[in-house]
Amino acid sequence: MRMTGAEALIKSLEKEGVDVIFGYPGGVVLPIYDALYDCKTIRHVLVRHEQCAGHAADAYARATGKVGVCLVTSGPGATNLVTGLANAWMDSVPMVAITGQVATAVLGTDAFQEADITGITLPITKHNYLIKDVNQLPTVIRQAFELARSGRPGPVLIDMPSDMSKAEIDFKYPEDFTIPGYKPVYKGHAKQIKEAAKLLTRAEKPIIYAGGGIIKSEAWKELKDLAEIIEAPVTTTLMGKGAFPDEHPLSLRMLGMHGTRYANYAIMDSDLILAVGVRFDDRVTGKISAFAPHATIIHIDVDPAEISKNVVAHVPIVGDAKTVLKDLTAAVNKIEKPYADKTRWHAMINEWKKKYPLHYHQDGQIRPEYVVETISKLTKDKDTVITTGVGQNQMWAAQFYSCNTPRGFISSGGLGTMGFGLPAAVGAQIGRPDAVVVDIDGDGSIQMVSQELATVAANKLPIIIAILNNGYLGMVRQWQELFYNHRYSQVDLNVGTPDFIKLADAYGLKGVRVTQVEDVEGVLKKAIEAREPVLIDFMVAREENVFPMVAPGTSIDEMLGGIPGAAISQMIDEQEEEEKDETYPVGTRGK
Numbered sequence: 001m002r003m004t005g006a007e008a009l010i011k012s013l014e015k016e017g018v019d020v021i022f023g024y025p026g027g028v029v030l031p032i033y034d035a036l037y038d039c040k041t042i043r044h045v046l047v048r049h050e051q052c053a054g055h056a057a058d059a060y061a062r063a064t065g066k067v068g069v070c071l072v073t074s075g076p077g078a079t080n081l082v083t084g085l086a087n088a089w090m091d092s093v094p095m096v097a098i099t100g101q102v103a104t105a106v107l108g109t110d111a112f113q114e115a116d117i118t119g120i121t122l123p124i125t126k127h128n129y130l131i132k133d134v135n136q137l138p139t140v141i142r143q144a145f146e147l148a149r150s151g152r153p154g155p156v157l158i159d160m161p162s163d164m165s166k167a168e169i170d171f172k173y174p175e176d177f178t179i180p181g182y183k184p185v186y187k188g189h190a191k192q193i194k195e196a197a198k199l200l201t202r203a204e205k206p207i208i209y210a211g212g213g214i215i216k217s218e219a220w221k222e223l224k225d226l227a228e229i230i231e232a233p234v235t236t237t238l239m240g241k242g243a244f245p246d247e248h249p250l251s252l253r254m255l256g257m258h259g260t261r262y263a264n265y266a267i268m269d270s271d272l273i274l275a276v277g278v279r280f281d282d283r284v285t286g287k288i289s290a291f292a293p294h295a296t297i298i299h300i301d302v303d304p305a306e307i308s309k310n311v312v313a314h315v316p317i318v319g320d321a322k323t324v325l326k327d328l329t330a331a332v333n334k335i336e337k338p339y340a341d342k343t344r345w346h347a348m349i350n351e352w353k354k355k356y357p358l359h360y361h362q363d364g365q366i367r368p369e370y371v372v373e374t375i376s377k378l379t380k381d382k383d384t385v386i387t388t389g390v391g392q393n394q395m396w397a398a399q400f401y402s403c404n405t406p407r408g409f410i411s412s413g414g415l416g417t418m419g420f421g422l423p424a425a426v427g428a429q430i431g432r433p434d435a436v437v438v439d440i441d442g443d444g445s446i447q448m449v450s451q452e453l454a455t456v457a458a459n460k461l462p463i464i465i466a467i468l469n470n471g472y473l474g475m476v477r478q479w480q481e482l483f484y485n486h487r488y489s490q491v492d493l494n495v496g497t498p499d500f501i502k503l504a505d506a507y508g509l510k511g512v513r514v515t516q517v518e519d520v521e522g523v524l525k526k527a528i529e530a531r532e533p534v535l536i537d538f539m540v541a542r543e544e545n546v547f548p549m550v551a552p553g554t555s556i557d558e559m560l561g562g563i564p565g566a567a568i569s570q571m572i573d574e575q576e577e578e579e580k581d582e583t584y585p586v587g588t589r590g591k
């Protein structure tokens, strides 16, 4: 079939089963937008800033398991997308990004709106292409989707010069194609798996450390099966939240800088760590030389570059988490019982759990943890997706929202991108229209992307935007309080922050301010039932801190806070007394 490059692009996306594109038009992509005009199968969601096209496509991918697609123009459109790409890159999210480019004849001449986006994004994409021969386009798109979703997923960028969009080709979508030099390994080495199985059955204090790789490879059932067979406690990373049910008796919830005391104690005391789909990030390991001193480490990852990158693996297994866990379970089942006795290990862990539960101070103020806990309680039996901003709000969401299903918690892990929450909620809601989608956000984070309220309004997306409004860049303030002697430098947001209710109103959205702790549950209940967009501005205790906390550069079992009634909480209580004397009346901030 004879058609233009732009039409071939859209046709190829249809062939890939793409049903939604998040994008923003401009000069060089006019032919592509013109081709989209006639397309009946692909919905285009017009975001209000290209960064958010990236985040929406990213969260759409995480919420659905499909490849997220975004489309932007050249120059500033493409550079605006850079954060979206870096975010997807750091969190290994399958995404195809299409950028317009100036015509091939003027490439490299600083033509109007020219930016060398393939150069700029080389280190933050799994691969990128600059189309110089339009006949290659269908094959490039086929390869791009394959690269994005296979092996360790990631974003792939296709830069499309305007003359390539206008040139004509005989369109045929390739059935067979190869990607020279690319061959991800899915099946783990049999000998290594056998060795790992032996260790797992012999360990007295094993622990499974599960990450985003479990969700990417949809290995949650295999993980649960294995954990139950070997009776190993499971701790998840921020990216792995939902890979194992938070409320499962074997769950230790999140580990690391703001993980639970019991997860951090358990990993430090363990004799065997089964690490799956994780990368031993510094937020998890703390002081790396002190990490898990007694443990033998089995590391399963589809990306060989991750093995022994930060922590040496004694038994490395390169392969897809689902395939390897299945084989590992089979190998474990072949070993004769009884396996090593873990009674003492479980007793110890249960004691830690009892002694150091996640907790917070409850008084007359709205504690942000309480808001998250209430969201968790009210959505417990519903298909729910939580997205988050970055900062304290994100950590409270990770700690106090109990996620029992995969693809239910979407957060910016590796890049820690403030502003991710709202566009991520847009992408998640469009990908999972029947789910309850709640963006748990910070007053600072949301101000980086508040223009996306227009996208929410235009598409009538029934998203609940729950702002934990502390009037601060809270996480930075927390560090300044704890490590910079209370010197609060440039973190007070009180002056200048808009009245979020009026802001919602300006976009035609419903807004509710909550100033009384008694109203939290009722307002949330109504919002969940309403199935319409609503912004809730929770005026939370201003100087609440996230605990436990591993101070930077220390070992993860040297945590601050998180002990009910102990020193650091008392310190905080005193601080709160002072705080109550502050002169701002709750509920008027930002007006």
Ligand SMILES: Cc1ncc(C[n+]2csc(CCOP(=O)(O)OP(=O)(O)O)c2C)c(N)n1
Pocket (backbone or CB within 6 Å): 389, 390, 391, 392, 393, 394, 416, 417, 418, 419, 441, 442, 443, 444, 445, 446, 468, 470, 472, 473, 474, 475, 476
């Ligand atoms: C784009 C970006 N800029 C700066 C930071 C550094 N940073 C991390 S947390 C944080 C404060 C976040 O404040 P807010 O969104 O109000 O959330 P809170 O911590 O108060 O819950 C900042 C500035 C970041 N993570 N991302």
